[in-house]
Amino acid sequence: MNREIVFRQKFEIQGGDFSRGGEVSCEVKNLLKELGLPAPSVRRAAIASYEAEMNVIMYAEHGVLDLSATPLKIRIVIEDSGPGIEDIELAMNEGYSTATPEMRELGFGAGMGLSNIKKNTDELEITSEIGKGTRLTMVVLTERHQP
Amino acid sequence: MNLAELIERFDLKVFSKGLELTRTIGGGYAGDLLSDVIAHGQKDQLWITIQVHPNIVAVAALKELAAVVLVNGREPAAETVARAEKERVPIFGTSLSAFEFSGRLYGQGIKGS
Numbered sequence: 001m002n003r004e005i006v007f008r009q010k011f012e013i014q015g016g017d018f019s020r021g022g023e024v025s026c027e028v029k030n031l032l033k034e035l036g037l038p039a040p041s042v043r044r045a046a047i048a049s050y051e052a053e054m055n056v057i058m059y060a061e062h063g064v065l066d067l068s069a070t071p072l073k074i075r076i077v078i079e080d081s082g083p084g085i086e087d088i089e090l091a092m093n094e095g096y097s098t099a100t101p102e103m104r105e106l107g108f109g110a111g112m113g114l115s116n117i118k119k120n121t122d123e124l125e126i127t128s129e130i131g132k133g134t135r136l137t138m139v140v141l142t143e144r145h146q147p
Numbered sequence: 148m149n150l151a152e153l154i155e156r157f158d159l160k161v162f163s164k165g166l167e168l169t170r171t172i173g174g175g176y177a178g179d180l181l182s183d184v185i186a187h188g189q190k191d192q193l194w195i196t197i198q199v200h201p202n203i204v205a206v207a208a209l210k211e212l213a214a215v216v217l218v219n220g221r222e223p224a225a226e227t228v229a230r231a232e233k234e235r236v237p238i239f240g241t242s243l244s245a246f247e248f249s250g251r252l253y254g255q256g257i258k259g260s
């Protein structure tokens with residue numbers, strides 16, 4: 001099977017830009033669809049991408065999304081410059097959120113983003129440095145990869 | 148029931164213009180927390196909500212929901228409509244509450260799952 005990267009693209013995400021929230025992930029989804037990857041894997045990757053994109057918009061100053069795909073897997077790395085996450089385990093808990101009242105009014109802050117990412121990825125690595133930023137590495141395997 | 152029939156039966160306001168309305172509705176989900184809808188909404192469902200800002204379009208598009216129904220007479224922001232037309236996510240409105248609208252949908256055979 002071909003393991004080579006068949007596609008790679010980077011996207012910029014601007015912190016605080018709620019009006020464009022989700023645009024990058026919609027583009028990611030359309031690109032992956034065009035590559036002909038299986039729809040369920042594309043959907044999972046796009047959802048994980050969306051939650052990570054929104055977290056950059058909500059909490060960080062700036063982020064870069066690096067999308068790469070092979071016929072076997074979709075890999076998305078989102079790295080931001082921002083406050084970082086002090087306790088990643090705590091942040092992963094469903095319901096934990098530091099969203100502001102303004103964000104909550106818009107329907108953000110359920111504290112479910114990171115658990116949605118966990119559920120929709122096959123591999124997830126989160127590293128963070130306080131005062132510097134956060135990096136999420138997410139991998140979604142395509143069905144073809146599974147037995 | 149498809150989207151066109153839904154609009155007719157419930158006398159919905161259609162905010163997004165020029166979108167195809169032949170898609171068959173595969174159930175519904177009501178919620179105002181975006182990540183909750185991401186977690187529990189299913190492809191082809193109607194999404195019933197009071198949220199009107201542009202981000203609802205991304206959620207609906209990524210989850211491949213059939214359409215968004217804004218309840219309590221809420222009107223979408225202009226930006227929301229523009230984005231909905233671009234991403235081809237139909238947006239409708241009703242003066243009914245989420246509870247009342249969901250109940251009537253259920254009565255017409257559109258269920259949660």
Ligand SMILES: Nc1ncnc2c1ncn2[C@@H]1O[C@H](COP(=O)(O)OP(=O)(O)OP(=O)(O)O)[C@@H](O)[C@H]1O
Nearest residue numbers: 055059084091097098108109110111112113114182
């Ligand atoms: N990129 C990030 N930079 C800094 N803090 C973050 C970042 N991503 C997540 N967090 C922290 O982790 C918490 C949990 O994130 P999660 O996405 O699960 O929920 P939320 O964003 O608060 O709400 P929701 O995603 O349901 O709208 C956030 O409230 C925030 O404190």
Ligand SMILES: [Mg+2]
Nearest residue numbers: 054055113114
């Ligand atoms: Mg979040």
